[in-house]
């Protein structure tokens with residue numbers, strides 16, 4: 053065999069630049085996202101000034117903003133018994149969400165992973181779970197109250213249940229449908245046991261699905277906490293909504309709704325940050 | 336030459352759910368020497384991948400036996416590195432971690448592993464891309480990483496399944512010359528699947544020309560030309576022509 057000249061391996065064509073792709077993140081652009089809210093506020097304010105409904109049921113934007121800020125600060129007292137106590141209700145809801153979400157999310161991931169890894173387990177368990185899944189979470193409320201009484205436990209139970217299904221289904225799917233060629237790659241590299249293949253390949257390739265399930269679950273968790281608090285609990289945003297309805301205070305109802313939106317959005321962003329931090333390989 | 340890989344009386348039949356049988360490999364016997372570069376050449380569907388998977392240990396023969404160094408192959412192992420057509424890199428690992436992912440490497444001290452990884456990356460010309468993720472690389476670069484990953488785990492045999500088939504002509508010919516260089520530097524035994532005649536003649540010491548349905552080896556051709564080879568030389572063209580004739584014979588006899 054002849055000795056072969058070493059061709060210059062750093063040549064042309066199929067090599068991209070080793071530099072980072074130019075960042076597009078911090079580019080300033082027109083804040084298009086503001087257009088819709090501004091229009092909505094203008095329409096709302098116009099409708100409110102036409103006084104088609106009593107101001108109590110259809111308050112002006114100014115009233116809503118004042119009430120909302122008052123629940124936070126207690127400066128004006130316009131929110132009456134909700135003046136300055138926003139945090140109390142935020143914490144009450146958040147506590148239930150955190151505990152219920154943790155329980156439902158962890159069990160969803162664990163059981164989904166086991167069902168994804170072991171066909172027999174999947175065959176045993178999945179049909180029953182699929183039968184329970186169409187039952188709306190609200191339909192569990194009577195049983196939840198009957199079993200756990202009122203206050204935190206029934207709410208936590210509902211949140212855990214609501215979180216469980218999407219995390220279970222997505223985790224199971226991600227684990228089950230891992231690309232077989234990646235499994236082969238790991239096997240040819242010397243990994244043989246199920247545990248090795250799980251930690252080297254299956255878990256990582258299922259992560260995007262696991263996070264999808266976690267994010268869907270988070271939305272459902274907020275839905276569940278509000279529902280539970282409307283019926284079974286005497287604190288939290290859900291309670292605030294229902295209580296304000298009983299006193300026909302639309303400004304407080306809307307404050308409660310905005311609060312749920314803001315907190316729900318913030319926690320979803322947090323989850324997204326966590327996802328980006330864990331899944332560094334995805335842009 | 337000592338036998339590195341040996342497959343004897345190999346059959347692999349796939350039975351579909353409706354009961355139909357495909358004889359993907361039918362009565363194949365092949366021996367591959369240490370340090371030899373052998374191509375499996377044939378039209379799509381003639382059982383090349385099936386045969387390679389038997390060597391890799393991903394699949395088992397319906398009848399017959401496969402051996403590595405006289406020991407029967409029953410499962411995949413780090414002694415046989417595989418390069419897949421679809422690169423099969425781990426998207427969540429940086430290039431350097433993909434190359435260092437092999438179990439043998441992971442068992443070594445970190446410093447040693449880093450050295451081996453950078454040596455392998457240098458061999459495929461990708462030192463500068465060590466910190467990149469696979470999705471940031473072009474197809475040709477991914478395939479280079481894939482080769483580096485297989486080699487870094489120090490296999491004795493490299494099994495390659497149409498590794499360059501999805502690449503453009505330019506990149507493909509670049510990688511072909513790099514593979515010739517790597518082969519002569521490392522002296523690995525290489526089994527290379529392709530459906531491209533020129534590629535087979537360019538790279539191989541011997542070419543196993545296969546025919547489809549049932550999948551058989553029609554003839555094994557020695558390519559007794561020094562490497563690197565000139566695809567425009569008369570000797571090269573003569574061998575190409577011979578391979579093509581054998582392939583065509585296979586196809587036309589299929590038609591009868």
Ligand SMILES: Nc1ncnc2c1ncn2[C@@H]1O[C@H](COP(=O)(O)OP(=O)(O)O)[C@@H](O)[C@H]1O
Pocket residue numbers: 349350357358359377378379380381382383384385386550
């Ligand atoms: N897992 C499988 N199940 C059923 N048939 C298969 C399977 N793998 C391959 N075959 C069949 O075996 C034959 C050979 O396939 P393959 O080895 O992939 O061919 P090649 O790699 O030469 O294109 C084809 O007819 C293919 O359809």
Ligand SMILES: [Mg+2]
Pocket residue numbers: 383384385496
């Ligand atoms: Mg194939």
